[in-house]
Amino acid sequence: MKPSRVPILAFFAVAAIGMTTCENAMLTTVTAVVTEYQKPKATVNFESGSGLAEDTEIVITFTGSIKPETLTLGGILGDAAAGAVWSAGTDAEGESIENAVLTLRPAETWPLGSDKDLIVTGADVQEFALDPIEATYGVLDGVVYVHASLGSDFNPGTIDQPKRSISAAVREAERVFDEADVHVAGGLYQVTSTTVVTKDISLYGGFDPDDWSARDPAVHETKWDNIRTSGSHATLSYQPGVDEVVLDGFTITAGNGNIALNDATAAIFVSSASPVIRNNTIVTGIAARANGILASSASFEVVGNTFKTLVLEAVAVCIDAADSTVLIADNMFTGNMVNEFYGLMLNNSVSVVERNLIDADQPMQLAFGINVFGGSAVIRNNVISAGYMFTEDVYGQYGVFLNGCAATLHNNTIDGGDGLSADGIMTTAIMLYRNVTSTIENNVIFTSGGDLRTGVWQRDAASFPDEFNNNVMFGCPDGNYYHDPSVTGWVHNVSEPDGLEDFLGSNGVTAAGNVFLTGD
Numbered sequence: 001m002k003p004s005r006v007p008i009l010a011f012f013a014v015a016a017i018g019m020t021t022c023e024n025a026m027l028t029t030v031t032a033v034v035t036e037y038q039k040p041k042a043t044v045n046f047e048s049g050s051g052l053a054e055d056t057e058i059v060i061t062f063t064g065s066i067k068p069e070t071l072t073l074g075g076i077l078g079d080a081a082a083g084a085v086w087s088a089g090t091d092a093e094g095e096s097i098e099n100a101v102l103t104l105r106p107a108e109t110w111p112l113g114s115d116k117d118l119i120v121t122g123a124d125v126q127e128f129a130l131d132p133i134e135a136t137y138g139v140l141d142g143v144v145y146v147h148a149s150l151g152s153d154f155n156p157g158t159i160d161q162p163k164r165s166i167s168a169a170v171r172e173a174e175r176v177f178d179e180a181d182v183h184v185a186g187g188l189y190q191v192t193s194t195t196v197v198t199k200d201i202s203l204y205g206g207f208d209p210d211d212w213s214a215r216d217p218a219v220h221e222t223k224w225d226n227i228r229t230s231g232s233h234a235t236l237s238y239q240p241g242v243d244e245v246v247l248d249g250f251t252i253t254a255g256n257g258n259i260a261l262n263d264a265t266a267a268i269f270v271s272s273a274s275p276v277i278r279n280n281t282i283v284t285g286i287a288a289r290a291n292g293i294l295a296s297s298a299s300f301e302v303v304g305n306t307f308k309t310l311v312l313e314a315v316a317v318c319i320d321a322a323d324s325t326v327l328i329a330d331n332m333f334t335g336n337m338v339n340e341f342y343g344l345m346l347n348n349s350v351s352v353v354e355r356n357l358i359d360a361d362q363p364m365q366l367a368f369g370i371n372v373f374g375g376s377a378v379i380r381n382n383v384i385s386a387g388y389m390f391t392e393d394v395y396g397q398y399g400v401f402l403n404g405c406a407a408t409l410h411n412n413t414i415d416g417g418d419g420l421s422a423d424g425i426m427t428t429a430i431m432l433y434r435n436v437t438s439t440i441e442n443n444v445i446f447t448s449g450g451d452l453r454t455g456v457w458q459r460d461a462a463s464f465p466d467e468f469n470n471n472v473m474f475g476c477p478d479g480n481y482y483h484d485p486s487v488t489g490w491v492h493n494v495s496e497p498d499g500l501e502d503f504l505g506s507n508g509v510t511a512a513g514n515v516f517l518t519g520d
Contacts, residue, residue: 074119148187186220206249217249226255240272257287360387386417418449474517
C-alpha cells in the first residue's frame with residue numbers, strides 16, 4: 001500500500017512545537033509548498049479556446065481520487081451538463097485510482113457559439129482542494145469558419161471567432177468531427193505547406209467577408225495561393241479513405257518547383273480518395289512537371305472548373321489520373337505557351353469525359369488535348385484543340401491520343417491544331433496508336449494547319465475502330481483517315497473498292513454516313 005500524504009503535514013505540525021518565530025515562518029513556507037504539491041492536478045482533453053461539437057464529451061483526468069460529493073460544475077457548459085460520470089484512472093506507476101476520471105456530457109446538446117465557459121471545483125479524498133478548472137470553448141455546428149483578415153488560428157473556428165488559415169480549420173474540423181464543412185471567406189490565403197485532408201471534410205470558398213449568409217465565388221474570390229518556389233509539393237492533399245467530400249469555390253495555385261532538380265508540383269493531390277472538385281480555378285505552377293490535379297487509385301469527379309497552365313519550359317498536365325475512376329465534365333482547360341501540354345492524361349483509368357473545352361493554346365513542342373493510355377474512356381460532346389504550335393521542329397500535336405485502351409468518341413469537335421510555320425509541324429485530330437478498341441461516331445474531325453495533317457491516324461493493324469459512322473472530316477490533306485500499315489491516306493471517300501468506307505468495312509469496321517471534305 002502506498003503511504004498517505006497526511007502524515008507528511010502531521011510531521012511538520014509536530015516539528016513546529018518549540019520553534020522560534022523565524023523558524024515557524026520558514027516552516028509555514030515549506031508547509032505551503034508541500035500543500036501545493038499534494039493538491040490534485042487536472043488535465044482536460046480539450047485545451048481552453050478550442051472547438052467542441054454539440055455532443056462532445058469533456059473528459060477531465062485527475063492525479064488523485066476525487067470525492068464526488070465535493071464536485072461543483074459552473075459556467076454555461078457546467079449548467080448544460082447532464083451530470084458527472086466518474087471512472088477509475090491510473091497513477092504514474094499504473095495503479096488504479098478510484099474516481100480519478102470525470103466525463104461530462106450535455107443533457108441535450110452544448111449551446112452553440114463562442115465563449116462557452118466551464119468551471120469545475122472539488123476536493124480529493126484527503127480534503128485537498130482542487131484549483132478551480134476554468135476553460136472556455138467554442139461550440140461548432142458542423143462548420144468551421146475561416147476569415148483572412150479577421151481570423152486567428154487561436155480561435156475555435158466559430159462564425160464570430162473564425163480561424164485565419166484553411167489548414168488550421170481543417171485540423172480543427174478533423175479533431176472535432178468525422179464529417180464537417182469548412183467555410184472560407186473571400187480573400188488571399190498564402191501558404192508554403194500542404195493542407196492534408198484525412199477525414200470527410202468539405203471545403204467551400206467564396207463567402208462574403210462581411211456576411212456569412214452570402215456566397216458568390218465569382219464576386220468574393222478565395223485565392224488559395226501556394227508561394228513555394230522549390231521542392232516537390234501540393235497545395236491540397238486528399239488522403240486514402242476520404243469519401244465524397246466537396247471542394248468548391250476556390251482559386252488554387254500549385255506553387256513552383258525547380259525544373260533543373262526535376263521537381264513536381266500539384267494544386268491538388270488525390271490518393272485513394274473520392275472528392276468532388278467543382279467550380280474552382282486551378283492553376284499549375286512552374287516545375288519540371290506541373291500538375292493541376294494529380295490522382296492515383298482514386299474515384300473522383302471534376303466538374304465546372306477552369307484550368308490554367310503557367311509552365312514555359314517543361315511539362316504541364318491539367319489532370320493526371322492513374323488507376324482511377326473519374327468523371328470530368330463541363331470544365332475549361334487552357335495552355336499558355338507550354339513546352340509540353342496535356343489537357344488530360346488518363347492512365348489505366350475508367351474515365352467519362354464530357355462537355356469540356358480543351359485548348360492547348362500555344363504549345364512549343366508537344367500537345368495532347370486528351371491522352372488515354374490503357375483503361376477505358378467515354379469521350380463525348382467536347383470541343384478539343386491541340387493549339388497553335390509556337391515553334392518549329394516539334395514532336396507533334398494531337399487532339400485525342402489513344403494507346404492500348406478502349407474508347408468511345410461521340411459528338412466531339414476535334415481540331416488537331418495549327419502552327420507558326422508548316423515546317424516540321426505534325427497535326428492529328430485522333431491518333432489510334434497501338435491496340436486500340438474504339439467507336440468513333442458523330443464527330444467533327446479536322447486540323448487547322450501544319451506540315452503533316454491527318455484527321456484520324458491509325459498507327460497499327462490492330463487498332464481498326466469497331467464503328468466509324470456519321471463523322472464530318474476536313475482540313476486534312478494528308479488523310480482525313482491515314483492508315484499507317486498500308487501507308488495510305490484517304491482525303492475523301494469514293495465509291496470504288498479503295499474508298500475509305502469500303503476499306504474499313506473489309507476490315508470488319510461498321511462504317512457509314514461519313515462526310516469527307518477536301519481542301520483546307
